């Protein structure tokens with residue numbers, strides 16, 4: 001792949017007929033690039049739950065398209081029956097993963113559209129839903145570009161950037177969020193060096209981030225998660241760039257498990273720690289990070305998933321939180337599509353408080 005291909009990757013889209021969602025199966029990358037065309041209720045749920053589609057923004061747009069696809073399968077003609085069926089599908093899709101707020105926000109947005117078109121013929125409601133989902137996709141692409149542009153003031157030629165998990169085009173859209181500035185800098189002829197945490201247990205850093213960066217011709221070095229301290233201590237890192245899954249009103253940020261540890265290390269070594277956040281990932285209903293639900297995943301991801309043989313006895317207990325919360329005090333700045341927000345985040349994030357999509 002080239003830089004252009006990476007930043008325009010077709011990771012999530014509605015099928016030409018509008019009756020399925022087409023994704024790259026991220027669970028198979030980097031060894032296999034396989035496109036899936038999904039239209040079944042259970043397979044759409046499973047794609048989110050098993051991270052075939054992953055990354056907060058990508059999950060949100062996928063869910064909006066999935067809601068359109070399932071609504072298009074209804075045979076209901078009355079609005080009441082249509083809305084009952086939509087509501088059941090919405091609740092089902094929403095239950096696939098709890099932490100990334102983009103999932104719930106995208107489904108709520110589709111709900112707003114359906115209710116704003118109450119009483120219209122079902123085909124007209126379906127048209128409005130599809131138009132809304134396409135608009136959400138476009139907005140995410142535009143936010144990614146703006147975030148990446150805003151991140152440019154945080155880097156200089158030759159910088160070393162530590163990344164954790166994957167917040168590139170695969171998990172978002174266009175340039176990406178946490179990685180977007182790296183792609184934009186490359187496009188503008190700058191040289192940066194990325195040190196990529198592998199990000200156990202599902203290895204999004206090893207499998208996806210290095211795949212994207214390497215394909216785009218960006219110098220990257222894969223490290224184990226327990227090597228973050230030594231590369232900081234050796235002066236290889238000028239900044240840490242991460243994405244996010246849910247940002248509370250005070251700036252506490254949920255991101256992939258291990259992020260808070262990286263933030264603590266960065267503070268110890270005096271290295272700036274930046275969260276790249278589309279406004280769609282801010283949740284003002286969470287006053288602090290304590291209000292963010294952390295997804296607990298299956299122990300097999302720790303003991304077996306990427307090993308030829310299990311690497312622990314089957315009876316060994318495991319604890320597999322998929323995210324953790326970084327205290328706002330450890331975050332140097334939150335880079336959004338509207339600019340760079342700094343403490344106090346309660347005040348600086350407040351500009352995003354108005355509803356992104358007032359009902360039509």
Ligand SMILES: CSC[C@H]1O[C@H](OP(=O)(O)O)[C@H](O)[C@@H]1O
Nearest residue numbers: 054055056167171243244255256
């Ligand atoms: C900008 S992508 C956001 C976020 O999603 C990843 O989680 P997952 O791979 O489980 O979907 C990771 O936390 C990224 O930072």
